[in-house]
Amino acid sequence: MASSRKLHVLFITSEVYPLCKTGGLGDVSAALPIALRELNIDVKLLLPGYPQVLAGVKYKSKVAEFNELQQFPSSTLLLARLSLNKSENIPVFVIDCPGLFNREGGPYMDTLGREWPDNALRFGLLSKIGAILSSDASPIAWHPHITHCNDWQSGLTPAYLHFYHGKKAATVMTIHNLAFQGIFPPGSVVQLGLPMDSFDMNGVEYYGNMSFLKAGLYYADHITTVSANYAHEIQKEPLGFGLQGLLSTRRNNLTGITNGIAINHWNPTTDSYLTKNYSSKKLSDKAANKHTLQQLMGLTIDANTPLFGVISRLNHQKGTDLLIQIAPQLIKIPAQLIVLGSDHAELEHQLSMLAQTYPEAIAVRIGFDEALSHLIEAGVDCFLMPSRFEPCGLNQMYSQRYGTPPIVHATGGLLDTVVDCTPTTLAEGSASGFLFEPVTANSLLDAIRRAVQTFHNKKTWQQLQKNGMAKDFSWNASAAAYQKIYSSLVR
Ligand code: ADP
Ligand code: GLC
Numbered sequence: 001m002a003s004s005r006k007l008h009v010l011f012i013t014s015e016v017y018p019l020c021k022t023g024g025l026g027d028v029s030a031a032l033p034i035a036l037r038e039l040n041i042d043v044k045l046l047l048p049g050y051p052q053v054l055a056g057v058k059y060k061s062k063v064a065e066f067n068e069l070q071q072f073p074s075s076t077l078l079l080a081r082l083s084l085n086k087s088e089n090i091p092v093f094v095i096d097c098p099g100l101f102n103r104e105g106g107p108y109m110d111t112l113g114r115e116w117p118d119n120a121l122r123f124g125l126l127s128k129i130g131a132i133l134s135s136d137a138s139p140i141a142w143h144p145h146i147t148h149c150n151d152w153q154s155g156l157t158p159a160y161l162h163f164y165h166g167k168k169a170a171t172v173m174t175i176h177n178l179a180f181q182g183i184f185p186p187g188s189v190v191q192l193g194l195p196m197d198s199f200d201m202n203g204v205e206y207y208g209n210m211s212f213l214k215a216g217l218y219y220a221d222h223i224t225t226v227s228a229n230y231a232h233e234i235q236k237e238p239l240g241f242g243l244q245g246l247l248s249t250r251r252n253n254l255t256g257i258t259n260g261i262a263i264n265h266w267n268p269t270t271d272s273y274l275t276k277n278y279s280s281k282k283l284s285d286k287a288a289n290k291h292t293l294q295q296l297m298g299l300t301i302d303a304n305t306p307l308f309g310v311i312s313r314l315n316h317q318k319g320t321d322l323l324i325q326i327a328p329q330l331i332k333i334p335a336q337l338i339v340l341g342s343d344h345a346e347l348e349h350q351l352s353m354l355a356q357t358y359p360e361a362i363a364v365r366i367g368f369d370e371a372l373s374h375l376i377e378a379g380v381d382c383f384l385m386p387s388r389f390e391p392c393g394l395n396q397m398y399s400q401r402y403g404t405p406p407i408v409h410a411t412g413g414l415l416d417t418v419v420d421c422t423p424t425t426l427a428e429g430s431a432s433g434f435l436f437e438p439v440t441a442n443s444l445l446d447a448i449r450r451a452v453q454t455f456h457n458k459k460t461w462q463q464l465q466k467n468g469m470a471k472d473f474s475w476n477a478s479a480a481a482y483q484k485i486y487s488s489l490v491r
Contacts, residue, residue, distance in 0.1 A: 079091060178213070319385075323351075408435055
């Protein structure tokens with residue numbers, strides 16, 4: 001659509017670190033655009049104007065107004081800059097619509113954890129403005145060649161564009177987690193200004209309701225997801241969550257691109273949240289972080305007791321129930337456990353009870369704490385991710401980079417990014433953690449025992465740490481893979 005030679009990409013997202021992050025999407029939305037800009041791609045973000053976004057961006061200027069968009073309230077489009085690190089300052093479009101976005105609470109839920117009742121309208125507006133900016137009806141001069149949608153919140157953009165007959169950008173729909181689909185009652189189709197024809201099995205309909213994500217998967221020119229293995233898993237039950245048929249039909253337009261991580265932000269040699277920085281050449285300095293963490297969390301201070309860490313949404317996907325089941329046995333090994341997270345109230349309560357029962361060995365912090373998450377990555381000996389499914393997962397990569405071998409269920413991106421420790425992989429120099437399967441309490445506990453045995457063999461443990469620290473988790477390869485898809489669509 002755009003005429004300039006440089007590839008223009010509109011990257012639509014509902015969260016971006018550091019302004020608004022509930023999980024990995026926030027991290028990816030900050031790091032991938034930087035990596036793409038390094039490839040000389042002109043990427044601009046489109047974000048909802050939550051209070052923290054309006055307060056956190058710089059140099060805001062008004063570029064358009066939308067007053068009569070179907071049943072959406074009036075909104076103003078701002079162009080601003082977002083500082084992502086010391087040297088990067090990227091352009092973002094922000095939708096200023098106080099009626100939909102200016103409220104206390106999270107991006108998707110209120111302070112009590114209830115979904116906002118008008119989420120269809122909120123993210124319908126994000127999708128709609130995304131579509132307008134991607135078409136020749138756009139009120140602004142910058143036109144994208146590619147519009148890159150992320151998760152259900154921008155899933156309607158490809159649908160709106162499908163029914164627009166002027167010139168328009170090609171669309172890429174990235175699935176970060178198929179479990180969240182943006183499902184709303186059938187009446188939303190008309191409310192959001194989509195033709196009733198689209199409410200069909202071959203369209204936005206999903207078991208009698210409408211699904212934002214399905215709309216994106218059905219109408220986008222290309223689909224990506226965040227690891228190669230997950231791209232296969234979602235074409236079958238149970239991880240297809242009812243969309244396996246559509247995904248396997250579209251398999252020739254479905255690519256798994258494993259996420260990278262922001263290696264400058266997650267860097268144990270410079271991380272300012274750590275008590276002591278360290279590198280693979282001076283791993284002994286890692287111990288100071290363990291000491292601080294044990295002290296801070298009220299655990300017995302002991303360098304020789306293996307310390308396990310978890311940073312996660314606390315829910316069924318992340319296998320929090322398995323962790324709760326094995327915790328009493330884990331501490332008998334002996335070992336210690338630190339958990340940072342929030343989500344499901346009952347699981348939060350059960351974890352807090354464990355910490356009260358075993359205060360010297362188990363510590364639990366309910367909430368979201370970026371600083372503590374860095375200290376945990378550095379201070380624990382081993383990281384636990386018993387996720388039932390995991391599209392990619394970022395913490396297993398952060399932990400390998402921090403010399404903290406992860407124990408992970410062999411699923412999704414965890415399988416793609418962690419190499420199980422065996423005599424063969426140790427000899428090859430590739431071992432970087434521990435994989436387990438099936439996802440049961442017993443097999444998790446077996447993997448933990450295997451890790452503890454290795455932990456007490458100092459030389460092997462250091463080898464494992466160093467292997468993980470030497471791996472390239474940068475965005476370079478992934479950004480190049482996105483570039484290839486963009487280029488194929490423009491041609
Ligand atoms: P998901 O997006 O499914 O939650 P990921 O592993 O992709 O899982 O990303 C989660 C991101 O959110 C990581 O950066 C992780 O460190 C962070 N995170 C999760 N829970 C917390 C928390 N309670 N405090 C701080 N960071 C957290
Ligand atoms: C989702 C997934 C997670 C992935 C993240 C970023 O939240 O649950 O596995 O790492 O998105 O793509």
